[in-house]
Amino acid sequence: MARYSKKQKQEIGQSPDELIFRGEKKIDQVLLRIINFDANSLSEDSIQTVKEISKYQDETTVTWLNIDGLHNLAIMDQITEAFDFDSMVMAEVLNTEARPKIIDYDNCTLITIKMMQQDPKNGSIMVENLSLILTKSVLITFQENKGDVFEPVRERIRKQKKRIRNGGTDYLTFALLDIVVDNYLYVISLLGEKVETLEENLLINPNQDVINEINNYKRELNFIRRNIKPAKEMIFSLAKMESELITESTYVHFKELQDNISQASDSSDSYREILSDQLNIYHTTISSKLNDIMKFLTVFSVVFIPLTFIAGIYGTNFDNVPELHYQYSYYIMWGVMLLVAFSMLIYFRRKKWL
CATH class of the missing domain: 3.30.460.20 (CorA soluble domain-like)
Structure with missing residues (x-):
């Protein structure tokens, strides 16, 4: 009716x-x-x-x-x-x-x-x-x-x-x-x-x-x-x-x-x-939740950009990459990557982006 x-x-x-x-x-x-x-x-x-x-x-x-x-x-x-x-x-x-x-x-x-x-x-x-x-x-x-x-x-x-x-x-x-x-x-x-x-x-x-x-x-x-x-x-x-x-x-x-x-x-x-x-x-509320998700994904992406850059350099096929033949090159690369990621997180925290 x-x-x-x-x-x-x-x-x-x-x-x-x-x-x-x-x-x-x-x-x-x-x-x-x-x-x-x-x-x-x-x-x-x-x-x-x-x-x-x-x-x-x-x-x-x-x-x-x-x-x-x-x-x-x-x-x-x-x-x-x-x-x-x-x-x-x-x-x-x-x-x-x-x-x-x-x-x-x-x-x-x-x-x-x-x-x-x-x-x-x-x-x-x-x-x-x-x-x-x-x-x-x-x-x-x-x-x-x-x-x-x-x-x-x-x-x-x-x-x-x-x-x-x-x-x-x-x-x-x-x-x-x-x-x-x-x-x-x-x-x-x-x-x-x-x-x-x-x-x-x-x-x-x-x-x-x-x-x-x-x-x-x-x-x-x-x-x-x-x-x-x-x-x-x-x-x-x-x-x-x-x-x-x-x-x-x-x-x-x-x-x-x-x-x-x-x-x-x-x-x-x-x-x-x-x-x-x-x-x-x-x-x-939904917009706020979406913003939180986007913030997390953005930070996640930004942190991995320099790490991907480093991994990309050392994943190239050139013969003349001096660091490849150094005994501790692998560990140094991991250390640099972790240091970069940690430093970026601290920077985001101080900027109150996290």
Whole structure:
């Protein structure tokens, strides 16, 4: 599966508000789950049809409708009619490859963002598109796959935590976005631990395996940054926008999200710089080792140049080489060669070439 969005040829020229599922089918059957609550009551249910939602629309309670799976266009069309949404709202929901964004409509606010989790099987980063439609009494969330990432929020509702049970759909929206951003920080921290461990291995044993790991981690970080940067822009826009669906007290919490998403963005940038530094350290270490090898080979060659010269003279075939007939010529030649080699080594040492 491609990790970066690709434009399909059949999408070119189609109306932007046409209901077309632009994504990958990740679940066989679309699941609809309802949580309805206020400060004193709570009910949870799985529903089969969109018609069952109508009874919650006029209530004063908070209703959270979570939809797992986006490929059933009939259900999406029924939701549009049931809540009288603009046709563009559901078209945006079905475009899972779009950038995170926030759009304020007459009767709702649409928020889209990417969720990140680590695949427990191979450790790779999984990304899923999350869409939230905020209305006065109903919050509708759309997930590509069934998961338990929002289970902590459900537990807070079940355990009658006052803030979330007394809050409205806007505070519930904050709670879900907070889970998404916290997962950003968690995923980055897991990758950061690997990066820091890699730095120790790099100094002890720099080899090709280390450089492959550095490149893999850089790819993962680039992928993370590609999703966090637009999410950061969206959250900053959310904290600044004026909407009748968001109370003043909830804006304070949205500003908290700004700090968390900024921390996630800064952390990803920091680890990316660390990996670049590690790459430079690797190349510097390899260059240093290569220089040491070249230094040894150079010294070895230079020492043997005069020795080869001496051996060459006395290996000639001329008859008139007076020293050849001297009794101790062989030993003298060895003595001169060793003296020359030893003297050169001492000279290199004093020059700090060794």
